[in-house]
Amino acid sequence: MSSIYSASFSPEEIAAEGLKPDEYEEIVQRLGRHPNKAELGMFGVMWSEHCCYKNSRPLLKQFPTQGDRILVGPGENAGVVDLGDGLHVAFKIESHNHPSAIEPFQGAATGVGGILRDIFTMGARPVAVLNSLRFGSLEDAKTRRLFSGVVEGISHYGNCVGVPTVGGEVYFDPAYTGNPLVNVMAIGIMETPEIVKSGAAGIGNPVLYVGSTTGRDGMGGASFASAELTDKSMDDRPAVQVGDPFLEKCLIEACLEAFKTGAVVAAQDMGAAGITCSTAEMAAKGGVGIELDLDLIPVREVGMVPYEYLLSESQERMLFVAYPGREQELIDIFHRWGLQAVVAGTVIEEPIVRILFQGEVAAEIPATALADNTPIYHRELLTEPPDYVVKAREWTVKALPPCTSAGITIQGNQKTWNDILLQLLDTPTIASKRWVYHQYDHQVQNNTMSLPGGADAAVVRLRPVEGLLAQQARSTPNNPQKGVAATVDCNSRYVYLDPYEGAKAVVAEAARNLSCVGAQPLAVTDNLNFGSPEKPVGYWQLSLACQGIAEACQHLETPVTGGNVSLYNETLDAQGVPQAIYPTPVIGMIGLIPDLTKICGQGWQTPGDLIYFLGLPLAQVTPHVSLGGSEYLATIHGLVAGKPPVVDFDLERRLQEVTREGIRQGWLRSAHDCAEGGLVVAIAESCLAGQLGAEINLGLTPESIQGRWDEILFGESASRILVSVNPEQQTSWESYLEEALGKYSAQKLPCWQKLGIVSQKDSDLRVINTDNIPLIEVKMEEVSTHFYNAIERRLKA
Numbered sequence: 001m002s003s004i005y006s007a008s009f010s011p012e013e014i015a016a017e018g019l020k021p022d023e024y025e026e027i028v029q030r031l032g033r034h035p036n037k038a039e040l041g042m043f044g045v046m047w048s049e050h051c052c053y054k055n056s057r058p059l060l061k062q063f064p065t066q067g068d069r070i071l072v073g074p075g076e077n078a079g080v081v082d083l084g085d086g087l088h089v090a091f092k093i094e095s096h097n098h099p100s101a102i103e104p105f106q107g108a109a110t111g112v113g114g115i116l117r118d119i120f121t122m123g124a125r126p127v128a129v130l131n132s133l134r135f136g137s138l139e140d141a142k143t144r145r146l147f148s149g150v151v152e153g154i155s156h157y158g159n160c161v162g163v164p165t166v167g168g169e170v171y172f173d174p175a176y177t178g179n180p181l182v183n184v185m186a187i188g189i190m191e192t193p194e195i196v197k198s199g200a201a202g203i204g205n206p207v208l209y210v211g212s213t214t215g216r217d218g219m220g221g222a223s224f225a226s227a228e229l230t231d232k233s234m235d236d237r238p239a240v241q242v243g244d245p246f247l248e249k250c251l252i253e254a255c256l257e258a259f260k261t262g263a264v265v266a267a268q269d270m271g272a273a274g275i276t277c278s279t280a281e282m283a284a285k286g287g288v289g290i291e292l293d294l295d296l297i298p299v300r301e302v303g304m305v306p307y308e309y310l311l312s313e314s315q316e317r318m319l320f321v322a323y324p325g326r327e328q329e330l331i332d333i334f335h336r337w338g339l340q341a342v343v344a345g346t347v348i349e350e351p352i353v354r355i356l357f358q359g360e361v362a363a364e365i366p367a368t369a370l371a372d373n374t375p376i377y378h379r380e381l382l383t384e385p386p387d388y389v390v391k392a393r394e395w396t397v398k399a400l401p402p403c404t405s406a407g408i409t410i411q412g413n414q415k416t417w418n419d420i421l422l423q424l425l426d427t428p429t430i431a432s433k434r435w436v437y438h439q440y441d442h443q444v445q446n447n448t449m450s451l452p453g454g455a456d457a458a459v460v461r462l463r464p465v466e467g468l469l470a471q472q473a474r475s476t477p478n479n480p481q482k483g484v485a486a487t488v489d490c491n492s493r494y495v496y497l498d499p500y501e502g503a504k505a506v507v508a509e510a511a512r513n514l515s516c517v518g519a520q521p522l523a524v525t526d527n528l529n530f531g532s533p534e535k536p537v538g539y540w541q542l543s544l545a546c547q548g549i550a551e552a553c554q555h556l557e558t559p560v561t562g563g564n565v566s567l568y569n570e571t572l573d574a575q576g577v578p579q580a581i582y583p584t585p586v587i588g589m590i591g592l593i594p595d596l597t598k599i600c601g602q603g604w605q606t607p608g609d610l611i612y613f614l615g616l617p618l619a620q621v622t623p624h625v626s627l628g629g630s631e632y633l634a635t636i637h638g639l640v641a642g643k644p645p646v647v648d649f650d651l652e653r654r655l656q657e658v659t660r661e662g663i664r665q666g667w668l669r670s671a672h673d674c675a676e677g678g679l680v681v682a683i684a685e686s687c688l689a690g691q692l693g694a695e696i697n698l699g700l701t702p703e704s705i706q707g708r709w710d711e712i713l714f715g716e717s718a719s720r721i722l723v724s725v726n727p728e729q730q731t732s733w734e735s736y737l738e739e740a741l742g743k744y745s746a747q748k749l750p751c752w753q754k755l756g757i758v759s760q761k762d763s764d765l766r767v768i769n770t771d772n773i774p775l776i777e778v779k780m781e782e783v784s785t786h787f788y789n790a791i792e793r794r795l796k797a
Contacts, residue, residue, distance in 0.1 A: 055379065
């Protein structure tokens with residue numbers, strides 16, 4: 001066969017592939033020649049930040065990745081954990097930020113499709129999806145369009161493919177204007193006795209292309225995802241993939257059926273970089289090579305050239321390595337599901353990716369040069385915090401107007417604490433997300449145990465599956481039915497003000513959310529959304545956040561099984577200057593529910609139940625409670641300043657253990673983390689979730705208060721949980737609390753307090769102090785109106 005090679009490329013042609021001049025010189029050195037156009041494109045996508053993590057890989061190495069329950073860690077399509085009794089769960093999170101910014105419906109939809117393929121590629125049936133979303137202000141018409149399109153795209157794909165969207169989070173902040181974040185997490189239960197890996201093996205084994213046809217959609221999507229958004233980004237709309245959820249449903253069933261035959265050696269999703277990525281990664285992981293003939297690839301368009309085949313990111317496609325002689329068995333399965341399936345290549349001994357086209361060698365590159373031996377940039381870390389952090393840390397609560405038990409005067413306007421609470425509940429970040437989750441089918445498959453908006457984490461029943469795993473599960477019939485809990489979490493404002501402490505707080509809150517439903521936190525998948533690492537501030541944020549995540553995961557014994565890095569998330573301000581988003585390291589975490597009859601939601605259950613606060617004493621707001629970085633400070637005072645709360649991991653672990661034990665013993669009827677908006681917002685959320693009121697007595701005297709009233713009511717902190725208890729269990733519960741938390745704080749003070757009682761449905765939310773004068777007294781009907789209508793009202797503007 002002859003070869004087609006090219007002369008050198010111009011700087012403009014090199015830059016168009018997302019490569020730097022010195023990277024091109026490295027390519028020439030490795031190949032011993034200039035690449036041709038197809039090869040240049042292959043390097044461009046595989047050496048993009050999206051695929052090779054050239055700026056972040058050194059930082060990710062500090063994450064703990066080992067644990068007793070970890071079966072598969074970083075490096076595969078998804079992480080896999082062992083829940084016991086033959087139940088193995090795969091999970092992963094991915095981003096589709098830039099595609100969603102310019103094509104919100106398809107960008108979000110294909111983000112769902114891509115993460116589902118990561119799950120069933122391992123041999124797991126997808127059982128749940130969660131999403132973590134960030135948008136600019138809903139007062140902006142463009143943001144409303146992006147928001148509506150993204151939600152529609154997620155609901156369309158998830159609903160059609162038949163996988164429930166069971167939870168998530170949505171934040172709104174001007175920092176994300178023009179560059180929304182769309183992170184999607186998926187969970188699956190293994191249906192095969194062996195986990196399907198991606199490393200190719202067996203010289204001479206056939207390589208099968210299965211799934212949909214290849215077209216020109218999604219061209220260069222990985223490179224596009226690794227570049228900053230500009231006012232010309234709309235020209236890159238062809239880089240956004242187009243998905244077909246009905247085809248994906250068929251692909252799920254066909255793949256799982258194929259894996260159960262035992263005829264598949266390895267499997268890889270054609271995600272970012274399509275054929276290029278799947279061939280290179282399968283070859284490199286197996287220490288072998290792959291030869292692929294593009295003439296055999298099913299196409300949907302005519303006249304395609306190698307560059308287009310290799311960079312296409314058409315959806316719903318997979319690459320298999322099969323055992324010889326069993327090709328037709330697999331092909332028949334895919335044809336039966338109405339899908340393409342052809343033998344398109346072979347595993348070869350030479351560790352290269354060789355691409356054939358029309359009888360010639362169209363590309364020939366060492367597999368490791370594309371997959372793992374890729375550029376790494378060790379950037380210099382700032383020795384001092386950047387100016388914006390220094391300035392933010394100079395702020396103290398002394399800069400705020402004085403306040404009393406009656407309220408606060410802001411710019412000449414007197415506001416009561418009632419006013420403040422209602423305004424916070426009307427803030428889209430805090431307000432109900434029912435407009436979002438009512439578009440999702442969250443009960444398909446009939447395994448969703450907690451509905452969106454009803455608990456701090458999603459809970460999904462794990463049904464025994466067919467074959468060996470079902471036999472193992474049935475062999476212990478007296479075991480209670482298990483479930484998996486999942487959450488996605490990130491307070492990006494905290495991370496912006498202090499990347500290290502803020503990232504630790506993100507991990508702690510994710511674990512706390514799981515504990516509040518009764519789950520033991522097990523493992524983490526992360527999605528690191530940051531600005532440009534080439535800018536000193538951006539790299540400083542990324543580096544310190546990774547350090548914080550690593551430390552928190554070690555403290556909480558939640559290893560990282562994999563994830564995604566999305567950098568260059570920046571937009572242009574009104575003056576045309578690039579501005580980074582808030583650093584947003586989203587943590588996806590799963591936990592084990594040992595007994596599905598012992599779970600909790602966040603809403604009050606019964607009038608007369610007792611309400612307890614778990615955490616450091618309310619009177620001592622300093623230093624563990626902070627208005628720095630709080631929703632109160634941002635929404636009410638228009639400030640993003642101060643220092644975020646610092647996590648005490650000894651206390652954090654103990655509070656979570658106490659909450660889980662209370663749920664297991666049947667003492668607790670509800671549990672809810674105190675997060676954005678502070679204590680009173682958490683109380684209001686529990687009232688709203690349970691459609692009941694509350695009578696709260698903070699039990700503070702003028703002599704005991706060591707802070708401001710707004711700090712007590714709306715200050716934020718780690719390690720605080722609100723629970724309700726059956727009065728019949730009061731003695732047992734309080735005896736346990738006294739033993740577990742009676743003198744747990746550094747000051748040897750009780751880390752628990754009885755706050756009040758759950759009242760009737762038509763009653764008020766009332767918060768008083770020892771003097772019996774209401775600090776807050778609002779009708780639940782008014783609270784409900786603000787909370788449930790905030791997003792809908794803005795979308796109708």
